[in-house]
Amino acid sequence: MDDVIGGDGFELVAAVLLLAGAVLSLAAGVGLVRFPDALSRMHAATKPQILGLICVLVGVVLASHSWSALLVVVVAILLQLLTSPMSAHMIGRAGYRTGNYRRDLLERDELEDDIKRASD
């Protein structure tokens, strides 16, 4: 059934990848707590997760020595890449429109300028 790929070297790479994924997930968690407003938190919630997830999944494939796992992982990564921008956009958009951000922490806000121009 499952063709075996790789040898002991793969175990080491897998361990490194899993660790990297874990560190990125930790960073996402810390960012979620530490970043000041909803929009900044979206960065923490969605971004390290992408590379983190890829690291973990690739690590799992290497550790499991199986090709069929690779197929499922490829699908999982692609769907993640396609769907996470959508949710990030919808939440970010809603967050901006409902004023769920700290204006004082925005250096520049060209969307506000644009809305002002449109309403003038």
Added chain:
Amino acid sequence: MTESAQDLPPVHGSTPVRKWGGQMIQQAPLLVVLVLLWLFLWGSFSPLDIVVGILVALLVTRVFELPPVQLSGRFNPWWLLVFLVRFAGQVVAGSVEVASKAFRFGTVVRSSVIEVGLTTTSDFVMTLTAITMSLVPGSLILEVDRSGSTLFLHVLGAVDDDAIEKARRKVLHAEVDILRAVGSRDELVEAESRLRGKVSA
């Protein structure tokens, strides 16, 4: 990553998809992707799986009909590869950057919302550019003005003109990369000259 003026890519397979196609040809890439997804999920590639996959793909596209995606008909695998490599690099660099900001205790991170006008009028290219910028850590799409081809992004940590201009150029650069891979020729030429103008200015 240098942003030197690169030569125009060679044009491969510039068949005008819409002329002789109709819906089936337009939907062909979608069908192929759906069949591949089916095969990957089953983890086997037997002829029976392929036939069933095609049937399921046809059924799904009939039941959940979507407006057809208008492709330019141009596809350049080499530039697609360049784009993917560059994109992967940005994802890694951005992840490290956002992570390091998260761990920089004692400071409150500031950001900017920037407006970037794209060259393209194609929904497909605009969507891909938006997705790309969404996936690259540090930028988040807040709003899209489809009629004006304008993206509004929240850029984490962009606190001075330099950083803002850099972020703006990154978006335009992503657009050029995508146009090189799947965009129309005219828009590519226009976007490239715009990007060069921005770089030299």
